[in-house]
Amino acid sequence: MSAHQDVKKVVLAYSGGLDTSVILRWLQKTYNCEVVTFTADLGQGEELEPARKKAEMFGVKEIYVEDLRETFVKDFVFPMFRANTLYEGQYLLGTSIARPLIAQRQIEIAEAVGADAVAHGATGKGNDQVRFELGYYSLKPDVKVIAPWREWDLTSRTKLLAFAEENQIPVTKDKRGEAPFSVDANLLHSSSEGKLLEDPSIAAEEIVFQRTISPEAAPDVATEIAIDFVSGDPVAINGIEMTPATLLTRLNELGRDNGIGRLDIVENRFVGMKSRGIYETPGGTILLAAHRSIESITLDREAAHLKDSIMPRYAEIIYNGFWFSPERRMLQALIDTSQHSVTGRIRMRLYKGNVTCVGRESPHSLYDTRVVTFEDDEGAYNQQDAQGFIKLNALRLRLGGQIGRRGGTL
Numbered sequence: 261m262s263a264h265q266d267v268k269k270v271v272l273a274y275s276g277g278l279d280t281s282v283i284l285r286w287l288q289k290t291y292n293c294e295v296v297t298f299t300a301d302l303g304q305g306e307e308l309e310p311a312r313k314k315a316e317m318f319g320v321k322e323i324y325v326e327d328l329r330e331t332f333v334k335d336f337v338f339p340m341f342r343a344n345t346l347y348e349g350q351y352l353l354g355t356s357i358a359r360p361l362i363a364q365r366q367i368e369i370a371e372a373v374g375a376d377a378v379a380h381g382a383t384g385k386g387n388d389q390v391r392f393e394l395g396y397y398s399l400k401p402d403v404k405v406i407a408p409w410r411e412w413d414l415t416s417r418t419k420l421l422a423f424a425e426e427n428q429i430p431v432t433k434d435k436r437g438e439a440p441f442s443v444d445a446n447l448l449h450s451s452s453e454g455k456l457l458e459d460p461s462i463a464a465e466e467i468v469f470q471r472t473i474s475p476e477a478a479p480d481v482a483t484e485i486a487i488d489f490v491s492g493d494p495v496a497i498n499g500i501e502m503t504p505a506t507l508l509t510r511l512n513e514l515g516r517d518n519g520i521g522r523l524d525i526v527e528n529r530f531v532g533m534k535s536r537g538i539y540e541t542p543g544g545t546i547l548l549a550a551h552r553s554i555e556s557i558t559l560d561r562e563a564a565h566l567k568d569s570i571m572p573r574y575a576e577i578i579y580n581g582f583w584f585s586p587e588r589r590m591l592q593a594l595i596d597t598s599q600h601s602v603t604g605r606i607r608m609r610l611y612k613g614n615v616t617c618v619g620r621e622s623p624h625s626l627y628d629t630r631v632v633t634f635e636d637d638e639g640a641y642n643q644q645d646a647q648g649f650i651k652l653n654a655l656r657l658r659l660g661g662q663i664g665r666r667g668g669t670l
Contacts (some may be wrong), residue, residue, distance in 0.1 A: 261607060266376070266404070267291045267293045267376060267377045267404060267406070268293055268294065268375075268376055268379040269293060269294045269295075269296060269373065269374060269375040269377070269528065270287055270291065270293055270294070270295055270296065270372045270375055270376075270378060270379050270406060271296045271297075271298055271366050271369050271373070271375045271377070271378045271379070272284055272295055272296065272297050272298065272378075272379045272380075272381075272410075273286040273298055273300075273362055273378075273380045273381065273392070274297035274299050274311060274315065275311060275381070276299060276308070276310055276311025276312075276314050276315075276425060277352070278420070278429070278431060278432070279381050279420070280381045281314055281318075281424070281429050281430075282414065282420055282423055282424055282429060283379065283381050283408045284297065284315070284318055284320070284426075285318060285410070285427045285429060286408055286412060286423070287379060287406065287446065288318065288319075288412075288494070288565065289427075289605055290411075290412075291406070291489070291492045292665060294321070294322075295318075295320055295321075296321075296322040296370075296373055296375060296547075297311070297315040297320050297322075297323050297324065297326070297367065297657075298324040298326070298362075298364050298365065298366055298369055299311045299312070299315075299323075299324065299325045299326070300326055300328050300329055300365060301325070301326065301328060301329060301501050301506065302329060302332050302358050302361070302362075302446035302447055302448025303326040303329045303332070303445075303446050303448075303508075303509070304445040304446050304447075305445060306445075308325050309325070309327060309486070309492070312325050314430070320352065322373055324369055326365065327514075327575070328361060328365065329447055329505040330503055330505045331361065332358065332361055332446065332447060332448075332505070332606075333447060333448075333504035333505045333507075333508050334356050334504040334505075335361075336358070336360065336361050336583075337357060337378070337447075337448055337504070337508065337544075338492075338493045338494075338504060338593060339596070340353065340357050340578060341544070341547055341548065341551055342492045342493070342595050342596060342598075342599050342602075343553070343570075343571050343574050343575075343595045344435060344545065344548060344552055344555075344567070344568075344571060345571060345574060345575045346435045346571070346575055347527065347575040347576065347578075347579045347580065348525075348527055348528065348575075350523055350525050351523065351525055351527060351539060351579075352444060352448070352449065352523075352538060352539070352541045352544045352545070352548065352619065353445075353575065353578055353579060354410075354448040354449025354450075354451060354541055354544065355387075355388070355444050355449070355450065355451050356387070356391065356578050356581075357578060357583075358446045358448070359391035359392055359395065359501075359581065359583075360391065360395045360581075360583035360584060362392070362395075363391070363392050363395025363396055363399070364395060364399060364454065364584075366378050366396070367395075367396060367399040367400045367403065370400065370403065372422055373607050376403075376404055377403065377404040377405065377406055378396055378403055378404075378405060378406070379405070379406040379407070379408065380392045380393075380405075381408070381409070381411065382407065382408060383409045384407070384410045385531065385533070386529065386531065387529050387530050387531060387579070387580075387581065389407055389409075389410075390530055390531065390580065390581045391580075391581030391583075392405075392581075393405050393407070393581075394581040394582060394584070394585075395583065395584060398584035398585070399584065399606055410555050411661075413465035422626075423569060434436060441453060441454050441456055441457050441468060441538075442454045442455070442580050443456045443470070445470070445471075447505060447508055447509065447512070447626050448508070448541060448543070448544050449471070449539055449540055449541040450470050450539070450540045451537050451538070451539050451540075452464075452468050452470075452537065452538040452539075453535060453536070453537045453538070454493070457478060457536055457537070457538060458535040460526050462526075464538045468538050469522065469538070469540060470540065471512065471515075471521070471540035471541075471542055472515065472516050472519055472520065472521055472522055472542050473516060473517065473519050473539050473610045474519055475518075475519035475520075475522075475613030475614075476519070476612070477519065478517070478518045478519035478571075478611070478612045478613065479517070479518065479612075481519070482609045482610060482611035483514060483518055483609070483610040483611070484607060484608070484609050484610075484618070485497055485498055485514060485607070485608050485610065486498050486499065486605055486606065486607050486608075487546075487547075487550045487605070487606050487608060488604070488605050488608070489550075489551070489597050489602060489603055489604055490603050491600060491602060491603060492551070492598075492599025492602040493599075494507055494547060494550070495507070497510055497511070507655060508543045508544075508547070509543070509630075510543075511543030511544075511547060512542050512543035513542075514542070514543070514545075514546065514610060515541075515542020515543050515545060515610070516542050518611060518612065518613070519612055519613040520542050520545050520546060520610060520613055520614070520615055521540050521541045521542035521543070521545040521546075522538075522539075522540055522613070523539040523540070523541070524537075524538055524571070525537055525539065530579065530580040530581070545615060546608060546615050549608065549615040549617060550606045550608055550614075550615075550617070551602075552620065553606045553608075553617035553620055554602055554604050554606050554620065555567075555602055556620065557604070557621075557622055557625045557626060557627045558601045558602045558604065558622050558624050558625060559598065559601070559602065559626075560626065563598050567595065567598055570594070570595075573591070574591045574595070577591070580603065580657060601622075601624040602624075603622060603623065603624055604620065604621050604622025604624070604625070605619075605620075605621050605622070606619070606620055607620075628640070
């Protein structure tokens with residue numbers, strides 16, 4: 261029996277776009293199996309009902325279209341932001357953090373409908389194939405994974421369009437030519453890659469940016485907001501409590517209107533190549549600055565420095581697709597423990613692409629004006645103690661200096 265005959269029912273991560281519509285029909289023809297479609301609303305800003313109608317057109321009987329925005333922000337985005345996570349010092353991981361949720365829900369649906377396989381539309385060159393499949397195998401070790409881009413012979417846009425026309429798959433006019441770039445979006449960010457963006461020496465045109473106005477076009481008057489945090493997570497803007505997805509949506513609007521969150525980066529993909537991408541993360545950029553600011557007055561020095569030291573490893577784990585790994589869970593436990601006192605209010609100024617903290621307050625603040633004042637500190641800090649402190653820390657430097665003066669090496 262061939263591998264194709266082994267598959268009776270497959271759950272496909274389905275966007276309703278050209279690629280996944282071709283995949284849907286290709287699965288039906290190649291595997292002669294029942295296809296269940298799953299379309300997740302993660303805040304990409306597109307109407308999802310057309311995806312349902314397309315699936316119905318292909319004779320799909322079980323169609324899942326689900327709003328996962330609150331789950332996405334509460335259980336994936338916020339935990340990641342507690343670590344102030346940046347991949348390679350810049351990227352806020354907007355695409356990376358969405359994949360484990362999609363994979364998780366796909367596996368849950370597969371279990372519910374008795375499917376023996378799952379499928380995705382990620383190409384064989386990118387990171388997403390790794391992220392999806394590591395998620396699948398973590399949650400259902402014996403699942404069969406179908407990755408059409410690694411199997412079929414539709415290796416060019418021309419062949420893909422020909423297959424679509426042969427199978428009466430609707431093709432929008434802009435898909436008939438060479439797309440200028442590809443876009444992935446969710447509530448945290450949008451990313452644009454490929455085609456006219458492939459040359460990193462050429463600046464991205466303004467048409468690439470979809471979630472932000474240019475900093476030059478932003479208002480000449482700054483916008484000031486207050487963000488309240490409880491145990492490391494934002495809970496309110498300007499005193500108005502909001503759900504996680506509602507709060508991030510509002511931060512996105514504020515960031516968009518002030519030209520905040522644009523990033524042009526060449527990153528190192530997990531699969532080995534470098535990739536140039538244009539990312540827009542307006543709300544996330546504000547949130548990162550605000551979270552670091554509330555931590556600045558509520559976290560002990562060594563706790564904060566330890567967090568900063570593990571953050572690059574934590575970011576790499578998420579970027580590479582190991583969200584469900586034991587090492588990510590271990591680091592998450594450490595990070596979450598550090599957030600117990602990260603509660604308070606931060607005032608932020610937004611102005612022409614910049615985010616600045618202009619005020620911080622917390623019931624758990626470790627900042628003590630009696631200690632730091634240049635005025636009489638009423639004995640809270642004995643400046644004479646600094647002499648011994650400095651001498652003890654200088655001991656190894658003095659010993660090394662003596663060796664150096666004698667012509668030795670350090």
